[in-house]
Amino acid sequence: MSFKKIRSKKCAYLFIQKLGFKAKLVGELAGNYSTVVLMFGFAVAAMAPALVISRMLSPRKRSNPVKFLPMECGQVPTGEGRTHFMMQYYAYILMFVVFDVVAIFLYAWGSTILYLPKDATLPIIGFLAIVFGAMAFALHQSGRRDIW
Amino acid sequence: MSVIAPNFKLSEFIKSILDNLFWILLIMALIGFPAIQLVLFFIEMPVINGELLTPFLALTWLIDPSRSLPIIKAFMTTDLFRVAAFPGFGFAALIAAGTIFVERKMLAKLQLRVGPFYCGKIEGILQLMGDGLKLISKEIIIPAKADKPLFWAAPVLFVATAAAFVALIPVAPGWVVADVDVGLLAVFAVIGFFPIITILSAWSANSKFPFIGGIRALYQMVSFEIPLILSLLGVVILTGTLNLSEIAASQSSFPWIIFLPIGAIVFFITMLAELERIPFDLPEAESEIVAGWLTEFSGMMYGLVQLGTYLKLYAFAGLFVVLFLGGWSGPMIWPPFPEEIITEGIELGPVTAQFPGLPVFSQEMLNGTVWFVLKTVGVIFFILLPRGVFPRIRVDMLLDLGWKKLIGLAFVNIFIALGLLYAGILGPGGIF
Numbered sequence: 059m060s061f062k063k064i065r066s067k068k069c070a071y072l073f074i075q076k077l078g079f080k081a082k083l084v085g086e087l088a089g090n091y092s093t094v095v096l097m098f099g100f101a102v103a104a105m106a107p108a109l110v111i112s113r114m115l116s117p118r119k120r121s122n123p124v125k126f127l128p129m130e131c132g133q134v135p136t137g138e139g140r141t142h143f144m145m146q147y148y149a150y151i152l153m154f155v156v157f158d159v160v161a162i163f164l165y166a167w168g169s170t171i172l173y174l175p176k177d178a179t180l181p182i183i184g185f186l187a188i189v190f191g192a193m194a195f196a197l198h199q200s201g202r203r204d205i206w
Numbered sequence: 207m208s209v210i211a212p213n214f215k216l217s218e219f220i221k222s223i224l225d226n227l228f229w230i231l232l233i234m235a236l237i238g239f240p241a242i243q244l245v246l247f248f249i250e251m252p253v254i255n256g257e258l259l260t261p262f263l264a265l266t267w268l269i270d271p272s273r274s275l276p277i278i279k280a281f282m283t284t285d286l287f288r289v290a291a292f293p294g295f296g297f298a299a300l301i302a303a304g305t306i307f308v309e310r311k312m313l314a315k316l317q318l319r320v321g322p323f324y325c326g327k328i329e330g331i332l333q334l335m336g337d338g339l340k341l342i343s344k345e346i347i348i349p350a351k352a353d354k355p356l357f358w359a360a361p362v363l364f365v366a367t368a369a370a371f372v373a374l375i376p377v378a379p380g381w382v383v384a385d386v387d388v389g390l391l392a393v394f395a396v397i398g399f400f401p402i403i404t405i406l407s408a409w410s411a412n413s414k415f416p417f418i419g420g421i422r423a424l425y426q427m428v429s430f431e432i433p434l435i436l437s438l439l440g441v442v443i444l445t446g447t448l449n450l451s452e453i454a455a456s457q458s459s460f461p462w463i464i465f466l467p468i469g470a471i472v473f474f475i476t477m478l479a480e481l482e483r484i485p486f487d488l489p490e491a492e493s494e495i496v497a498g499w500l501t502e503f504s505g506m507m508y509g510l511v512q513l514g515t516y517l518k519l520y521a522f523a524g525l526f527v528v529l530f531l532g533g534w535s536g537p538m539i540w541p542p543f544p545e546e547i548i549t550e551g552i553e554l555g556p557v558t559a560q561f562p563g564l565p566v567f568s569q570e571m572l573n574g575t576v577w578f579v580l581k582t583v584g585v586i587f588f589i590l591l592p593r594g595v596f597p598r599i600r601v602d603m604l605l606d607l608g609w610k611k612l613i614g615l616a617f618v619n620i621f622i623a624l625g626l627l628y629a630g631i632l633g634p635g636g637i638f
Contacts (some may be wrong), residue, residue, distance in 0.1 A: 090385070096385045097369050097373035101369035102297060108420060109507065111506075112342045115342060117345050118345060128349045128414065129502060131413070135414070154428040165439065176628065
């Protein structure tokens with residue numbers, strides 16, 4: 059391995075250390091998140107019995123088939139239950155898929171800005187300009203009711 | 207018609223509980239304790255503090271507080287205590303229960319009603335317990351064509367995801383369930399699950415009203431997630447970290463809301479939308495689509511979804527406090543522990559009990575918790591208030607607000623943060 063490669067690797071390592079990632083191994087880093095999963099599991103373990111106890115306490119009468127029909131304010135329901143997918147707002151979902159990634163990408167820049175040289179902000183401003191343009195075009199297109 | 211209601215008498219209920227307690231105690235005294243003693247004599251006991259742990263010693267440990275206190279302290283540092291009790295589920299559920307009661311009373315006062323009044327003599331303070339009993343004794347009705355496993359799982363998943371969100375909120379210095387390096391990104395990851403669970407439950411119900419409500423919830427959460435993410439970027443730029451504890455600790459002299467008020471306002475509005483609170487309660491619009499995506503939930507399933515909603519409300523209010531209001535920081539208002547508790551112990555009449563290491567929590571931790579709870583309660587008050595004041599907005603107004611106005615304001619906030627940083631006012635080498 060050449061000197062340059064080693065140096066760049068060391069730089070990357072120091073950079074990662076500066077970010078505050080104290081863990082050296084991926085497993086160690088992921089281990090921090092085990093308590094989040096533990097909390098999730100605790101909530102499942104604590105709340106599922108509530109449903110079971112409710113099922114044991116409450117009456118279960120299957121006398122009337124109308125009782126188990128989907129709620130439609132007293133009418134007997136007709137047609138499909140999964141209906142009415144509003145197409146005119148579908149464009150916003152597509153926009154979300156793109157711009158959510160952009161927003162998270164900005165965090166990679168925002169959280170390290172104190173360690174970056176000031177010149178590094180200029181490309182980001184250019185990037186933001188492109189994002190604004192794209193977003194304005196997408197909003198204009200999704201506002202057009204005649205194509206959706 | 208339910209099982210409990212017609213023949214229910216409180217005196218008989220209490221009598222049955224006392225009867226059961228009596229039999230349990232009797233069986234334990236006659237069979238349980240001798241059995242434990244017999245088993246203990248045949249097991250090789252460990253040596254603790256240079257003493258062989260005999261059954262007698264184990265029992266004295268339970269009774270002598272000076273010996274059992276270190277065990278309690280050791281238990282309090284475990285993950286289980288944090289998850290189940292203090293910064294985790296128990297604490298959050300307590301605040302959620304208080305929020306439900308305060309919301310009902312406050313809303314009633316705003317609308318010139320009385321609110322919960324009869325249950326529990328004092329201003330209906332036991333109403334929540336009564337509602338819980340009612341919900342747990344009601345029949346769970348599942349629509350005939352529903353996707354049953356998904357339909358059963360949705361409320362539990364909702365509560366569990368809200369609990370995972372609660373796990374990331376730091377309450378006092380060092381008191382957080384999951385202290386992760388990229389806590390803010392983890393928060394976004396957890397928030398991203400809520401629309402999925404909503405649409406999953408709406409799809410599995412196979413009914414029209416839940417489906418319309420679920421689709422609305424999807425549009426709403428999706429439209430407001432990008433301004434939510436962008437409005438917090440200013441704080442991250444100024445602190446240079448994504449760890450929520452470090453962000454809270456960075457505000458020991460002033461909270462970020464002073465320098466980033468626009469970000470705080472945008473975050474508050476998006477928070478209302480993510481919580482489906484009233485100007486943005488389109489997914490549950492009860493005057494249009496029955497109860498939105500909650501229509502088919504009955505009994506305890508509805509109760510679980512409500513619990514999850516209020517856990518989520520607490521978590522969002524806590525996040526606002528941590529990011530913009532300084533978290534646990536505040537002047538020391540908790541009185542210091544008197545010296546004689548530590549040196550001499552507690553005097554109760556003629557008895558003086560000595561507990562080494564008695565203050566279980568430190569003064570800083572209690573003070574921090576008090577400040578965090580005070581600020582969180584204040585933010586929760588402002589989240590609840592619009593419900594009595596504002597009407598609901600239309601879906602096109604909602605999308606317009608989320609995509610045009612709030613995203614623009616969020617970028618303005620980012621540029622304010624950049625300006626503060628590069629003008630040398632904040633950040634390393636800045637004036638503050």
